[in-house]
Amino acid sequence: HILQRRSPKSKTKTLPPGPPRLPIFGNLLQLGQQPHRDLASLCDKYGPLVYLRLGNVDAITTNDPNTIREILLGQDDVFASRPRTLAAVHLAYGCGDVALAPFGPQWKRMRRICMEQLLTIKRLDSFSKQREEEAQHLVQDVWAQSRTGKPIDLREVLGGFSMNNVTRMLLGKQYFGAGSSGPQEATEFMHITHELFRLLGLIYLGDYLPFWRWIDPLGCERKMMEVGKRIDDFHIKIIEEHRASNRMKKENNESKEEAKEMDFVDVLLSLPGEDGKEHMDDLEIKALIQDMIAAATDTSAVTNEWAMAEVIKNPNVLRKIQEEIDSVVGRERMVKESDLTHLNYLRCVVRETFRMHPAGPLLIPHESLRPTTIHGFHIPAQTRVFINTHALGRNRKIWADVDEFRPERHWPADGSRVEISHGADFKILPFSAGKRKCPGAPLGVTLVLMALARLFHCFNWTPPDGETTIDTTEVYGMTMPKAQPLLAVATPRLADHTYH
Numbered sequence: 001h002i003l004q005r006r007s008p009k010s011k012t013k014t015l016p017p018g019p020p021r022l023p024i025f026g027n028l029l030q031l032g033q034q035p036h037r038d039l040a041s042l043c044d045k046y047g048p049l050v051y052l053r054l055g056n057v058d059a060i061t062t063n064d065p066n067t068i069r070e071i072l073l074g075q076d077d078v079f080a081s082r083p084r085t086l087a088a089v090h091l092a093y094g095c096g097d098v099a100l101a102p103f104g105p106q107w108k109r110m111r112r113i114c115m116e117q118l119l120t121i122k123r124l125d126s127f128s129k130q131r132e133e134e135a136q137h138l139v140q141d142v143w144a145q146s147r148t149g150k151p152i153d154l155r156e157v158l159g160g161f162s163m164n165n166v167t168r169m170l171l172g173k174q175y176f177g178a179g180s181s182g183p184q185e186a187t188e189f190m191h192i193t194h195e196l197f198r199l200l201g202l203i204y205l206g207d208y209l210p211f212w213r214w215i216d217p218l219g220c221e222r223k224m225m226e227v228g229k230r231i232d233d234f235h236i237k238i239i240e241e242h243r244a245s246n247r248m249k250k251e252n253n254e255s256k257e258e259a260k261e262m263d264f265v266d267v268l269l270s271l272p273g274e275d276g277k278e279h280m281d282d283l284e285i286k287a288l289i290q291d292m293i294a295a296a297t298d299t300s301a302v303t304n305e306w307a308m309a310e311v312i313k314n315p316n317v318l319r320k321i322q323e324e325i326d327s328v329v330g331r332e333r334m335v336k337e338s339d340l341t342h343l344n345y346l347r348c349v350v351r352e353t354f355r356m357h358p359a360g361p362l363l364i365p366h367e368s369l370r371p372t373t374i375h376g377f378h379i380p381a382q383t384r385v386f387i388n389t390h391a392l393g394r395n396r397k398i399w400a401d402v403d404e405f406r407p408e409r410h411w412p413a414d415g416s417r418v419e420i421s422h423g424a425d426f427k428i429l430p431f432s433a434g435k436r437k438c439p440g441a442p443l444g445v446t447l448v449l450m451a452l453a454r455l456f457h458c459f460n461w462t463p464p465d466g467e468t469t470i471d472t473t474e475v476y477g478m479t480m481p482k483a484q485p486l487l488a489v490a491t492p493r494l495a496d497h498t499y500h
């Protein structure tokens with residue numbers, strides 16, 4: 001399968017194998033509505049490392065653990081950049097954030113703020129009470145809905161759980177429920193966030209064919225600008241509200257210095273800026289607010305919905321999860337965060353969910369900073385890298401019965417604690433690895449385990465009346481949700497007093 005290709009700059013170098021391409025479009029038209037599946041078929045046909053030409057952009061894709069390890073760890077310094085896509089420019093403050101920023105001093109500074117100021121163990125611990133309240137709110141919401149006997153929309157319930165956890169930590173307020181500033185603001189906020197994910201996930205032709213931007217028949221770029229502006233209005237309002245509340249606190253001599261009282265926006269407002277400036281630029285603060293909301297909410301909500309869908313489809317798995325929680329926690333109290341490390345079978349369920357439904361099916365695309373070589377093949381500078389984690393989890397060379405949801409396959413022979421966020425073998429990669437790996441993995445894992453533990457401990461779950469199974473069709477996006485929201489019937493399984 002090794003095709004000799006000539007790149008304009010390096011006439012004799014051999015690019016990795018890949019499909020034949022059309023003039024101008026290259027291989028663009030070979031990617032359809034499910035690009036992760038199209039890219040997987042190309043790996044089946046051409047091998048573990050495939051070269052594509054997408055319009056005027058060089059690209060590679062892989063679903064192979066050793067190649068992924070080489071890209072993300074072995075050559076981390078070459079592949080740690082991001083492409084400046086139009087969505088990133090219009091929706092992430094000109095790539096001034098962390099997640100979509102090209103490699104360089106600005107990304108390093110923003111990433112350091114994330115790691116050393118926002119997502120520290122101490123800071124995350126300081127929000128454990130809020131997370132506990134949100135878990136209780138989730139159970140009570142489902143309990144109240146279960147009394148009607150009607151199917152519950154789990155997408156709505158789990159989306160609210162993730163969003164509330166994130167906004168309480170980030171903004172100090174709940175968006176859905178008693179602490180909300182009003183249903184209209186919450187709905188608008190949720191709507192605009194969904195629109196943001198949709199646009200960030202698009203493979204927009206204008207990124208690959210410059211002439212396309214002149215035509216833009218669906219008005220994509222205009223839409224990106226519109227959404228970017230509406231989100232910016234939200235961020236401006238958030239910052240103004242915080243400044244006003246801090247001024248009032250100062251006038252009343254109240255101090256917010258205790259770390260446990262500071263939400264993320266307060267922390268950012270208190271940090272010095274670059275080059276000796278007293279404060280960070282508002283643009284940087286807005287970009288970080290944006291990243292925290294975008295990176296934390298949908299990823300955990302989508303993972304929870306998939307886990308619930310697969311478990312409801314597999315009643316044996318549900319029974320085993322419940323047996324484990326009953327034996328570790330009992331039936332007289334709710335699951336607490338400190339229980340989560342002891343729920344090894346549930347941890348296998350989450351690992352299996354990530355194998356089949358990774359929240360970032362192509363991670364966030366990486367880009368090479370300079371020319372390099374992988375497995376002897378030439379990779380030009382500025383090559384876009386699609387690490388196909390969806391296809392990695394379904395790679396038949398490394399997994400058996402890939403379409404079966406079987407948590408037992410992750411059970412460690414020595415009975416040790418099941419690791420969710422990383423694994424040396426690179427056979428699943430839910431949070432990536434290397435310089436760009438997810439800095440929110442510990443929080444993400446906690447949000448996922450907690451919601452699942454509570455919902456499986458407190459309720460029995462069945463598909464809606466008349467339906468024997470759960471549809472697991474997916475729809476491609478930056479995170480990849482089920483095509484249809486998950487509906488299921490909940491029946492309380494603990495004594496009434498336990499729920500209050």
Ligand code: HEM
Nearest residue numbers: 098099295296299300359360363364432436438440443444
């Ligand atoms: C189940 C939950 C989550 C999953 C599955 C997940 C997964 C990912 C993945 C796959 C990436 C891309 C890595 C790469 O391109 O190599 C990423 C990046 C990122 N995630 Fe998460 N994530 C989750 C939760 C969170 C949370 C809770 C936060 C923060 C509060 C967060 C913040 C970020 C940030 C800032 C980046 C960009 C890192 C960079 O480019 O330097 N994530 N995440």
